Amino acid sequence: MRRPRARRPWGAIAIFLGPTVVLYAAFTIYPVLVTFYNSLHTLRMDLGMLYEYVGLEHFREILTSDDVFWKAARNSLVWAVVAPIVDIPLALLLALTLHARVPFARVFRTVWFTPVLMSYPVVGVIWLWVYNYDWGIANLVLRAVGLGAYAQAWLASPLTALPALILVTTWMFAGFNMVVLLAAIHAIPSDYLEAASIDGARAWQRTLRIMVPLLRPTIVNLVILDFIGKMKQFALVWVMTRGGPMWGTETVATYVVKRAFEWKTLDLGYPSAIAVIWFVIIFGLSLGLTRVLQRREALEF
């Protein structure tokens, strides 16, 4: 039987979609397009936004002779690779611990989640205190346990500054990742674990051989989100180190902002080109990572 084709209420659709489309176009699509356009020009702020077409000149310069860009890219990549490797297993461990009904689980859950609620500037200031050479808690603890020789100005050395910042984001997002994993754990039908316990699996075997594989889709999503987030890292660096010392914590995002607004080069084209390059790299790597990590078949409960 053929149903009469429903007339689509285009008017209503336009009214409901309109505001979102306008906002999305104005604040996402348009800036992206303008950035792509700008990357092919020099754009002189001092000369009344005078455009001068330079083709791929910026790209050539960035990729062949901009040492700072390569340092920033290396830092961002290290951050984006190390963070998921540290963050997600830690979050998984926390989630499994809470799931195992340790005492005070509710308290721990709240405590671990609290950093998620704080903004980067607040977190940055707190950790500036933690890493303070004279009275920061990090050095105080080291001195208290007799490891005072290891006490140092954590954010002042190019060797320790980046790991110190990575640790901050790990602390900040452990709770978030944990809560997401905990929700995924709760969504696993109890049948599987019961079947496994009848099959003779001990608690740790049930965890490793049943639970973790079933959490795989969630873990993959968290890894990719973590990766992308760290590739774009800006605010924490800006608050804590401004990219220093010696570009030791410079990220691509902080470098773009510096080139655009701090260095008085008065050219918006060059930083736009950096942004375009980085956009392409993040896009490509995220896609590749998704392909590699996600199995073709989806799990089905």
Add this chain to the structure above:
Amino acid sequence: MAQVLMKDLNKKYDEVHAVKDVNLHIRDKEFIVLVGPSGCGKTTTLRMLAGLEEITAGEIHIGDRLVNDLPPKDRDIAMVFQNYALYPHMTVYDNMAFGLKMRKFPRAEIEQRVRDAAQLLGIQELLKRKPRQLSGGQRQRVAVGRAIVRHPQVFLFDEPLSNLDAKLRVQMRVELKKLHNRLETTAVYVTHDQVEAMTLGDRVVVMKDGWIQQVGEPLELYAHPVNKFVAGFIGSPAMNFADVTINDTGGVVTAESQGLRLQVPPAKAGALRAYKGQSVAFGVRPEDVHIATGADPAGLTFDAVVEVVEPLGSEILLDVRAGSSTTTIVARVEPTVRSKVKDSIKLAVNPERLHFFDPKTEQAI
């Protein structure tokens, strides 16, 4: 292979007393079915036997071992779950091998056992597939396969057929029965479907509100239900019930309601006389009501008006109203009967197979 013994088994949750004083002796190699409406405690009983649920009070023995405090893995049982609970990230082979791997069986033996079970169940072709690539019936077989590779002492089934469509359910029912005949392993099977219970069980345990109502062979439950609940639960279409008043006039005991006046057969008359003047529940199965012929004594017949005719091919179900009353009775009659709606007909009951239940205790009289 082992017997299972449950002694004064109880399960209490905070508010709910789910299983009450269950005493059950399951014999070696027996196929026993726990049946009852949802919330009757049958699944809880099975889960206590599996070790998935703590025992509040009482004892469970498997073989000669008290298993109350043993974890599931040490009870030497295997279970088939309602949703099969096949591990979605493992192949069929790995699903079936998992329990053996966990028990550190040698690789060759695992392979042998899985192949044997797969052959027995006709799933050799599926061993490399993942559960999501299987149909419902295939998943069901794999779930059974995972249970039998272990050669456990007791099989536990938790409503294993309820996710299959009707046709497949009938087919798998037969296969499970064949499988049990072949493996001769003690099996405990939970279902809410009384047809499954009757067809599969060597004995059937009917439960309600946490209590065991009756334990017996299927036909024994059918013919001699101990109370009104069992009488109504076992059998499809269900037994007809009517409230009747017992009268005793000159030694002839009758059961009467509006439009119904039946002479109670001598075998039951003695016991029913005690209820003289009182109302009791009367029950008769649809197949024990037939179109009256001249051979039926007047005391066993009644007049009725046909309300609904349900021709099922092999038989016809007549929904009738007895006399002028509001009592409806279903009669199962020959497919040759040509009654139509609103026809007035005369029906007769089979005197050997009338049931009476105490109005308060609902126990069979």
